[in-house]
Amino acid sequence: MKLGIFVSDYKIPVDTLDRLKGDDLGIILVLNGVYHATIKEAGKASDLLGKYSRVYALSEDLQTRGLTPEQVDSKVKVVDYAGLVDVIFNDFEKIAWL
Amino acid sequence: MGDVKCAFLVQRPQYKGETSRLALTHALAYQTVEILLEDGDTVTPTLNFVGEGVLGLTKGQKAMEAYGITSTESHLKNCLLVDLDIYVCKEDLDRFGIKEDQLPDADEMGAEKKINVVPFSTIQKNMEEANHVLFF
Numbered sequence: 259m260k261l262g263i264f265v266s267d268y269k270i271p272v273d274t275l276d277r278l279k280g281d282d283l284g285i286i287l288v289l290n291g292v293y294h295a296t297i298k299e300a301g302k303a304s305d306l307l308g309k310y311s312r313v314y315a316l317s318e319d320l321q322t323r324g325l326t327p328e329q330v331d332s333k334v335k336v337v338d339y340a341g342l343v344d345v346i347f348n349d350f351e352k353i354a355w356l
Numbered sequence: 357m358g359d360v361k362c363a364f365l366v367q368r369p370q371y372k373g374e375t376s377r378l379a380l381t382h383a384l385a386y387q388t389v390e391i392l393l394e395d396g397d398t399v400t401p402t403l404n405f406v407g408e409g410v411l412g413l414t415k416g417q418k419a420m421e422a423y424g425i426t427s428t429e430s431h432l433k434n435c436l437l438v439d440l441d442i443y444v445c446k447e448d449l450d451r452f453g454i455k456e457d458q459l460p461d462a463d464e465m466g467a468e469k470k471i472n473v474v475p476f477s478t479i480q481k482n483m484e485e486a487n488h489v490l491f492f
Contacts, residue, residue, distance in 0.1 A: 268369060269410055287371045293411055300451045322371060322423055324416035324458075 260284075262350035266289035267307065275283060275306075284312035284350060286342070287334070292319045295336075296329040307333045314345055359379035363486035364403070365479070366405045370412030370428040379403065380431040381492035387438050402486070403435060406445045409492075411456045413444060413471075428457065433462035434483040436469045440465060443472045443479055 263275065268288040282354040285306055287295050294304035295315040307313055315330060317338045330336055337345060346353055364379045371377075383401040390398065405413060412428045419427035435442055444459065459471050472478075483489050 264370060268411065290369045290411070293369065297411070299451055301453065316424065318422040321418040322427070323412065324414035324418075326416070340411065 259328040260290070260347065260349070260351040262286055262353045264288055264353070264355040265294065266355070267291055268293040269315070270356060274356065280339055281311060282350075283310050284345075285310045286345065287313065288319050290323075292316065292323065292325065295331055296325050302312040303333075307331055312349065314342070316342055331340070357395070358402055359398045360429045360488070361486040362399060362401045362488045363482045364401060365411075365483070365489065366402050366403070366409035367407045367490045368489060369472045371406045371423070375492050376409060376412065377428065380428065380435060381453070382490070383436065383440055384431065386440070402443060402482045404445075404449075404482055405491060406476065406479060407448055410444055410448045410454060410484060413460070414454065414458045416485070429460045432460055432471070433465055433467070436462040436467040436471070437465050439467075439469050441469070441472065443474050445476050445479055446473050447476055449473060473492055 260279050262284045263279065264286045268290050291316050293324050294306050297304065313334045314337050317336050319335065320330065327336060362414050364383045366376045366379045366440055368376045380403065383403045386399045413432065417427035417429040419425050432442065449456070449467045461470055
């Protein structure tokens with residue numbers, strides 16, 4: 259299943275994401291979810307970054323929060339709104355929002 | 357009534373919802389409230405950022421360009437300009453790897469106040485000294 263999952267919070271109040279399995283799962287970090295791309299809590303990058311084959315972050319949401327490309331983890335591909343549309347239509351069969 | 361102290365605590369990151377933004381705008385409103393008070397009565401707010409609330413404090417925010425709204429950074433600068441005391445929990449900044457020099461100031465606007473980076477015990481003290489504690 260090629261599933262793209264929008265993550266829009268830093269602390270995720272549900273455990274659905276942990277329970278999903280599959281090689282083709284991807285994460286799209288938007289809104290406050292973009293902190294997963296930059297914050298190293300207690301010096302450690304977000305667990306999300308190591309779990310999924312593809313991780314994207316929306317550039318406009320990074321910029322809104324004063325987060326620069328240099329702060330973004332190398333595992334994360336930054337896309338703008340137009341790039342996000344391409345990701346949704348080309349990379350995944352289904353999209354979910356957490 | 358005398359002086360009424362209000363401690364606003366921001367514990368959630370900015371932008372996804374209105375909640376944490378309301379803490380800033382409510383705290384800022386203390387100046388306009390004074391015209392409704394009797395002589396000698398005052399309201400003294402403190403704005404305190406803890407937990408994930410500290411995530412929204414970095415400078416260089418482009419909320420107007422991306423979202424068409426005033427950024428948290430602008431609100432913070434306005435707070436400093438009207439001499440509102442802002443406290444940020446040092447332990448939480450350290451936890452998220454945010455350096456003090458990433459926090460904004462309002463020097464270019466002529467503000468004398470700066471953001472205070474303090475241990476949580478200071479924020480606890482602000483809460484204890486306040487007549488009203490408001491969580492956002």
